[in-house]
Amino acid sequence: MATESGKSFARRDRLLEIEKKVRGWWDEKDVFRAEPCEGTPKPGEKFFGNFPFPYMNGFLHLGHAFSLSKLEFAAAFHRLNGANVLLPFGFHCTGMPIKASADKLAREIQKFGNPPVFPKEADSVELQPEPEDANSGMPPEKFKGKKSKAVSKSGGQMFQWEIMRSVGLSDVEIAEFQKPEKWLTYFPPLAMEDLKDFGLGCDWRRSFITTDMNPYFDSFVQWQMRKLKDMGKIVKDKRYTVYSPLDDQPCADHDRASGEGVQPQDYTLIKMEVMPPFPPKFKALEGRKVFLAAATLRPETMYGQTNAWVLPEGKYGAFEVNDTDVFILTERAALNLAYQGFSKTPKQPSCLAELTGYDLIGLPLKSPLSFNKVIYALPMLTILTDKGTGIVTSVPSDAPDDYMALQVLKAKPAFREKFGVKDEWVVPFEIVPIINIPEFGDKAAEKVCLDLKIKSQNEKEKLAEAKRLTYLKGFTDGTMLVGECAGMKVQEAKSLIRTKLIETGEAVMYSEPEKRVMSRSGDECVVALTDQWYLTYDDLEWKKLAEECLSQMNLYSDETKHGFEHTLGWLNRWACSRSFGLGTRIPWDPEFLVESLSDSTIYMAYYTVAHFLHNEDMYGNNKTHRIRPEEMTDDVWNFIFCDGSYPKSSKIEPSILNKMKQEFTYWYPFDLRVSGKDLIQNHLTFSIFNHTAIMAKHHWPRGFRCNGHIMLNSEKMSKSTGNFRTLRQSIDEFSADATRFSLADAGDGVDDANFVFETANSAILRLTKEIAWIEEVLAAEASLRTGPPSTYSDRVFENEINIAVLTTKKNYEKCMFREALKTGCYDLQAARDEYRLSCGSGGMNRDLVWRFIDVQTRLITPICPHYAEHVWRELLRKDGLVVNAGWPTADSPDETLKAANKYLQDSIVLMRKLLQKQIMGSKKSNKKGAPAATLTEEKITGLIYVNEQFDGWKAECLNILKSKFDRNTGTFAPDG
Template sequence: MRGYERLKGKLALWPFGLHCTGTPILASADKLSRECKEFGCPPVFPHEASELSASMETVTPAQGKSKKSKAIAKTGGAKFQWQIMESLGMDNNEIAKFKDPEYWLKFFPALAVDDLRKLGVKVDWRRSFITTDANPYYDSFVRWQFLTLKKQGKIQYGKRYTIFSARDNQPCMDHERTVGEGVVPQEYTLIKLKVISEFPSKFSCVNQLKVPIFLVAATLRPETMFGQTNCWVHPDIDYVGVKSTQQSCILICTQRAAQNMAYQGILDPSHPGHIDIVANFKGADLLGLKVKAPLSSYESGVFVLPMMSIRSSKGTGIVTSVPSDSPDDWVALQDLIKKPAFRTKYNLLDSMVIPFEPIPIIETPGLGSLPAVTIVDQLKIQSQNDRDKLQEAKEKVYRVGFYDGIMLVEKYKGLKVNSVKKLIQDQLVETNEAIIYYEPENLVVTRGGDEAVVALCDQWYLDYGSEEWKTEVRKAVANLSATDEVRRGLYSTVDWLHEHACSRTYGLGTRLPWDDKWLIESLSDSTIYMAYYTIAHLLQGGSLDGRKPGPLKIWPEHMTPEVWDYIFLGIGNPEDLVETKSHTSLSVPILKRLRQEFLFWYPVDLRVSGKDLISNHLTYYLYNHIAIWPNEPNLWPRSIRANGHLLLNSNKMSKSTGNFLTLADAVEKYSADGVRLALADAGDSLDDANVKEEMAEAGLLRLYGLLDWFNMTLEILNDSTLQQKSDYRTGAYTMHADFVFENEMNNTIELADKAYASQEYREVLKIVFYELQAHRDRYREVCQGSVHTNLIRRYMNIQLLLLSPICSHVCEHIWINLLNNKTSIFCEKWPELSCPVDRILLLQGRYIDDTAHTFRLQLKQYQSSKSFKSSKSVGSHSVTQFIPPSDAVVWVAKAYPAWQAQILEIMAANLSDDGKTLADNATLAQLLRPHLKAMGKMAKRAMPFVQLVRERFVIHGKRVLQLQLEVDECEVIKKNLSYLISTLGLRQPDGLKINYSCDSNDSRIEESVCPLEPLILFCEPSTSASMTFLNPDIGSGLFTLNGVTIFDGDTYTDVVSRVVTHCRSLALRSKDLKNITLYRFTDPTCGHLRIPPYPMEALQIVQPTARFVVDASSSTITLKIGSDFIPIGKKLLYTTTVSS
C-alpha cells in the first residue's frame, strides 16, 4: 500500500513495531528454567518425550492432517519447551540462554526485522521498537497514556468476574490463550438441592457430618425451578463433596466446577483457589438420594436419577429436571418410566420415578402449558438418541417460551417470562437457596497449558461499558472507512463490551504508574502506539529497545507526563515547560519539533489487522483514541481493514503435518517478489487467505518471462536495424489495434487505481499482471508483429509502475538496469492517462477478440463436419487430407430482429430499481409467454437468448439492454480484416467478405444473426495442393511443416502468412516470423534429398513477386514469375534471420 501511495504523490509512512508484552515470553522462559531444574541442563527427558521428539523429525506433508490440538499443532507435537526450541534449529548452548526472558527480547525481534527486510516491506525501520519496560521510552509513553485515562475516570478498581489462569495466578486475556479466544464468563444460577436422605453405608463419614449437604445444579433458567420433578446426574462421572466455609455446608459437584467456585469466594473466600474435598463420589453413588428442590411443587422432595447425556465439562455435572419445559428432561424421564430394566440397573424404586408428573408453569403460545410434552409428540421424538430432533425442540421451546411465554405460578402469574427471570434469581439468592456462579462459556486453555477458570478478582479495569464512551465509539465507527463485515463486527463488539481487566501480576510489560505491583496487560498497552511511531525515530536512535538516544539526544527521563501532554495533546506551551526546568530539560525547538512530527503524520489513515482482533484490539483501539483525543475527531482513526488467517496450500499451517513454511524459507525458495505475488493472489476479504506454492512457482516463472520479454524487446527497440527487420512501426498510429491498445492501457490505469485504493490486491494482480500482459500479447497478435514502438515503450512504463507496489524488486531492476533510469521507480508518479478512456473503443477491442475466437471455433467445427478432402495413395493405402477453406463470408446484423428486440424491452422493463439485477428466468418466461406465438419458430430460441443477454449483463451491465447498437460491427471487422484473414488462414488480401444479414436472400441467415453475434460461413476451398516446408536453422525452435495448403493464385505473402499460422498452431513460434525468406530447390525432384545443411548453389530465393499456380488434375505446383512457369516440386525451404 505504501508503494502505491508513494506513486500517487503522497508522503506515505509505514512503521512496524514488535509487541513483546504479555505472558508468552515469560511463561516460555520459566518453562525452560523448570525443565532444566528437573531434568538437567541440557535436559534428559523421560523416554516417551524423547520418542515424541524423534517422531517430530520424521513428519512429512504426505502424512495428512493431524488430529492433535491447536496448541500441539503450533509446536509440531513437542512436549517440552526445550524441544520446541530444538525444532527451531538451535543448539543446547543457545537454548540455555532463553531461560532469561530478556534474551528473547534481544534475539527474536532482530530476526523478525531481518526476515521482513528480505521480503522487501516498505517500512521506515528507524521508527521500529519493542514494547515492555525493556524499552524505557515506550514504557514512559504507556505510563503517560494510563495516567491520562485515569484522570478521565476511564480506569476503575474493583471485583470483577474474569477468565483466570490458576497456574499464572492472574487474569488470562485473549492473547494469552491457545484455545478460547473471545470466550467470556457466563453466569449461572446454582440451585442448592439439599440432601434429605442418608448416603449409602460406604459413605458413613458423610452421614456423620453435622453440616447441610447440597447437590448444586447450574441452570440458565431459574424461572423454571417451579417445575422440578427430579435431579439428574451421570452415573459414570466423578463428583466431589467440598467444604464451603462461606455457605457453612458441603457442596457436591464436579471438581472442575469446584475449581471455578474456589476462585469466586463460594468455598473459602480467605483462600482463593483452595478446595477442601471431604468425599469423592461416582454419579452412581448419588442415584436414589432424596433432595429438597427449591420452589418445586413436590415439597416433600424429589430424587436423583440418571441422565446419560450430561457432560462433566459444562456446568456442575448436576442438572435440575423440568420436564414441562425441557424436551431433554421429558424424554429422559419417559425412558425411565417406560423401561423397568433401566430403573432396576441403578436400584431405583418405582416410587422414585413414576409418581412425578410434569408441572405446568409457563403458558407457551402454540405449545400450551406443557410445551416440552407437546413438541416431543409433534416431532415424534422416541428417545434420548434423537439428538438432532431434541436440539430443534429445545431451541423452539426456549425461543417461544422465554420471549412470549406467560408465567402460571402464583406471585408471578400473568407476567412475561423474560421479565421475571432476574426477580426469581434474586429471590432464590436472598433465601439462600441459590448462588450466583460463573464459568467460561466455552473451553479456554492458557498458553501455560492449564484450563482457565472464572475468578472474582480485585483488579484495575477499563470501563468500556460506559454508555457515554460507547456513544462516542459508535460515532467513530459510523465515520470510519471499513468493509461492511468489519463495521458490523465493531458495532457488535461495542454493544456487548463491558469492563476490561487491564492489569495483571505476571508477564512482561509496563507497570501501572500509581500501583507498580500491577502490570498493564497486552491488549491495553497497544491501543495508541501508532502515535508513538510519529516520534520514535527521534527518541530511540534506531535501536529497538531504546538503549541509546536518538538524533535529538533525548533521554527517557526527559519524557515527563507534561512533555507527553504537550506533544500529543498540545497542553501547555514549550516555553513554560522549559522555563523552570521543573518539567523537562528539553529545549523549546526540540519540543516544537516533536509536536510538529506528531501533527504532520497523524491521524492513522489505515489500520490493517487480523479478523480475530475486531472484537478486542481494533475496538479498544477506537475506544482509546476517543478517550485520549475526546474533542479532536480529526485525530481519530480514518479506516480499518481486516484480513483472515493464512492458509498454506488450502490447509492450516502446522509443523505436525509438515504443511509449514516460514517467511525466510519462502523468500529463499520463491524469491521476495515470488512470495509477494503469491500473497497478493491469496485473497483480500475476511476469508482466510490461501497461499498456494504452485502459485508462487508459476508467478516466479511469469516474472522471469516478463524479464526475458523486456530484454528481448529492448534489444529490438535499441537497434534501428532490428526494428526494421521486426517490422516495428514509428510515426502516427495507423492501425485500429494501436488505438485499442492505447485505450486498454488507459483503462488498466483507472482500474488498477480503484483496486489499489480499495486494497483489493488479488484484483490488482489480475488487472496489472495478467490482463495487461494479455492486452500486450493480443495487440502484437492483431498487428501480426507490426507493433508501434511508442506504444511498446509506454506499455513498458505502465507495466512496471502498476506492478511495482507488489513485485518491487523485479520492477526496480528493470527500471534502473534495463531502462537506465537514474532514480528509483518509487520516485516516479502514477501514470497519467494519455487520453480519456473511450468506452466504445473498449467494446470494439473486446468485440474483435471475441469475434476472432468465435470464428476460430467455427472453423474448427467446419473442419470436423465437412468432407472436402483430397485423396492420394501411399503404397497400397489411400490417405485423405483436409483442405482448408481459402474464403469466407461474415454476416453481421444492423439491428436486433423484432423477436429479440421485444425480449430486450421486456427485460429492461423488469430491471431492478438500482439497475443491477435482472428478473429471474422463471419471471421472464412468464412475461414472454403471451408473445411466443407471434415469434413463430423463433419462440424456441427465446430463453437461450435471455440467457445470452444475462451473461453479457454480468460483464457490461444494463447497456446490453439498449436497442441502439454501440459498436459498428462491419466497420470494426473491416479495420481488422487482415488479422482475421491471417488467424483463419484465408487467402490474402480479399479472402473474407462482409455483408449485412438484412441483405441476404436466405431467411435463415437473417433470423440467425443478431448484434454482437456475427455469423461466418466458409466457402468451399479453391483448387489447392499441399506442400512441405523444411527449416535448416539448427537450434532455432523451427521445424519441418507438413501439409501446408497452397491455393491456386496464392501470392508470396499469402504463403508466408500461412507458414506463420502453421508455426503458431503447432506452438513452434519462438521468434518473429514476419521476415521469412522462402527458397526453392534448383532440382525440384531430388534437391531435398541431400543431407542438410543445403549448399546455396542447390537453392534459389523465391521472388516476392511470384505467384503459385496449382494444377488440380496432377496436384502439382509451379511458380509463375512474369511469363515464366517454374516447377518447384512438393518441398520448399523457409528460414528467418531475426534473432530471439
C-alpha cells in the first residue's frame, strides 16, 4: 500500500492487521481477567499494579501512554513469570476542567450562535483569558465584562468550539458538550477503546468513572471522608490557601493551568506611616492614617531601616483597609489582602487614589522599630511589581541590594536630581549595625559586596550570590545586637519580633502565591484566608506514620525518595473542599464538594470490588441490582477494607460480602503504582497519608515508580506548536507495538524521556523483518544442521541466549525497560546475526534457532505483545498464549566463553584494520602498480595472543582465525 507521496505503509499495516487478530484471541480467552486464588498469596504469586486515572476532558495522549507503559510492561512481565496479575483502569472526572469547559462552550454558543461565527479580531471578544491548554471555562455569573485573549487557530489559543472541532467533532456533536454529563459519557469509552488497541492487559470489568454520576464510587468517597473526619484528620479552620477569585474557591493543583505545586508565601507587612502634611495627590486621603505597606521576610532587620524603596514608573494605589487605615501598594497586592480580610468590603479592593512611584518619592515615613525616627521613600529601578507589594524596606547593613542602591544614590548627585531626590533624604543616613554574623561582622552586606567587588546594581549574579551568603549565614549564625532580643540568635528572634509587630498593630500578616498561578478558568490566583475543611497533613503523629510507610516502600530511585522526603517536610494542611465543579458532596456539609485530589487517595482499593458493584458498567448502572448503592453503608465499607466486624444488618448476600472482602485481602496491598514525578508533591504523598490512616499496616502501599515527562523528537510536547500526538494518532501512524517499542526506548529514569518518531518507524521495520526472517528460516528448516549444539559458534550463541534471559529478567524486575529492550532484543538479535555469519557454509543448528525464536519472543512479549503472540501461535505453532507462557529457563552464563568470544571478535576487527593499513601502504609504495604484498599464515598467527585464562578455547579460536583467512587474496572471508 502506498500513498500519493510514494511512501509505503505495507509493513505498518501488516502490524495493525496482526494486532487486530491478536486482540480477538485475547478477548476470546478473556486472558486479562483477574480472579483471586484461595488463601494468602506468597511473595511473587500475585501482582497488583495501578496508574493514576487520567482526567477525562479529552483524548489520551503519548504523555499518558508513557507513564502507563511502565506499569503495563511491569504487569506483563509478572504475568509472563506466572504471577496472578491485576491491572485495572479508571477514569477521573472530578473537579473543575470538565464543568469549566462545558460552561465556556455554552457561553460561546449564547454569544456567537450555534454553530458560532467567531469574529476575526479576538481582541474585540468579551471572553475570559484562556490558559495554555484551553480546556477550561468559568461560572456564567462571573463572566461579564472580562476581556479576552482567546485567539483563532493561527494564534495558538482557541475558542472551546474550535478546540472541539480540532479533535474531529462535528458542529452537531459539539453542541451537546454544553452539558458536563456529555463529557463523562463520551471520552471514557473512547479512552477505553484506545487502551484496548494499545494492548493494555487490563481487567476492564473493574473500570469506573468518578463523581456522583457513579453512585457506588460516590458512596465510597463519602465513607472515606466520614472516616477521616471521625479520626480527627479533617477539621474546619482558617488557613492561607491559593484561591481563584473568578471561581470563588480554592485552586488546588489539578485546577491550575500553570503553577502546579506553588504554595502560599507568608510575609510580614510593615506599616510605614506617611507623616503629614500630605502632598496634593493625597487630598482624598486627608483624615486617614496612610501607610506605605512593605512586605518583608526579615522583620528582625527593621531596626536598621534607612529608607523605603519604590519603583518610579510603578503603578500604585491607596486602598482602604478599614474605616481609618489606608495602604499604599500595588493593585495585585491589594487584591490578595482583600481576600485576607484587609479591605473595607471583603474580596473587593477599594482604591481611593491612583498613584505612581514618582508620587511617593520623598514621602517622610515613620517606620516600626527603625532607629531613624524619619526615613524617606526613594527610587529603586529593580523593584518587581509582581512580587510583594511594590514597596520595599531598605536595610543596607544586611541586604546587598539595599547597600548598593543607597551607595549609588549617595555617590551620584545627577541620579538624585533626575528623580527629584533631595540630599537630606539620603546623605545623612548611614548603615545601622543590627546583627553580628561570624565571618561578616556587623555590616554584612557591605563586607560581602566589597569582597565580591560588586560595583553596580546591575551585577545581578554577584548580588544574588551576596544575598545567598548574607541571608543564609544571618539566619543560621547571626546574633541580634539591638532591641529586646539583643544577644539572641536570629532564628529565635525572628518569630518573636514578628509576633510583637503584629500584636502592636505595626504590621499585619500577608501571604501571596510563591509564583504566578493561573486557574483553568483563566484568572490569576491570589492567596485567601479561608474558613473551610482541611486535611491535617501537618499532624506530627500522622507524618511519622507516613514516614514509616515510605521507609518500607520500593521507590526505584534516590531522586524519587528525596522528592517524597522533601514533600513530607513542607506539606501542611490541605484544603479538601470546593464549591465549583464535579464530584462528591462533603457528606456533613453538602454545600461543598470533595476536592479532586482528596477523593483520589485510596481509590486503588475500590478496584478490588468494583466489578461486584458495577456489573461491568463504568457508570455504576448495575442492571442486576444485586447490590444497591444505598446498601454500601459505612459498616460494609469498614468490613471490606478495615477489618471491621461483619455488618449483620446489611441486606447484601453474605456470600457476596465475603467474596468482596476476600478480593480486597488477596490483592491488597498494591505492589506498584506508576506515575509522573509531578504527583509526588500531592497525590502520591496524600495516598501514603490516607492509607496509613485508614488501612492496617499490612495493607500499606509497597511501591511507587515515578518518571519524568516525555518529549517528542527532543522537543516539548505541545498542542500549540503541533508537536503533539494522541495515543490513537500514534497507534494509527506507527501501530501499537511500534509505539510501545518507542515508549520503552524513550527512557527509564526520572529525567524527561524522548519519544522519537524514527525509533517507532525503525521498530516497524525491525518487527516485520524479524517476522520475515522467522518465516524464511522455518520454511527452510530441513536445511538446518541437526543434532545437539556442538561447534564453538553454537556454544557461543547458546551462551549469549542464556545471558539475555538472565540479564533481561533483572532489568524487568528493576523496571528498567529500555535496558530490557536492549538486552532482550537489540543484543540478542545482534548475537543471532553474529552466529549466522560465524556458521558459514556449515549452517545454523536447528535446535538453537528454535530456542532463539522461542526465547526472543518471550523476552519481548511485555513490550510488543501482539508481535510476540503472532510469532508464538502462527509461526512457532505453540499452544496457549505467549502472555502467560512463562519466562524462559537458562543455564548459568559461561563468562570465560563470553570473554574468549569477545577477544576473538575484537581480534578479527583489529586484523582487518591492520590488513587494510598494510594494503594501503603497499599501494603507496608500489607506484608502478605491482601486486600488493600478501600476508602469510605465519604473519597472521604471529598477531595472535591468547591469555592463559582462555586456554580451553585457545586452539579453537586460532583455528577459526586460520579458516577465515584467504592466503591468495590476503583477506578474511566476508563471514569471518
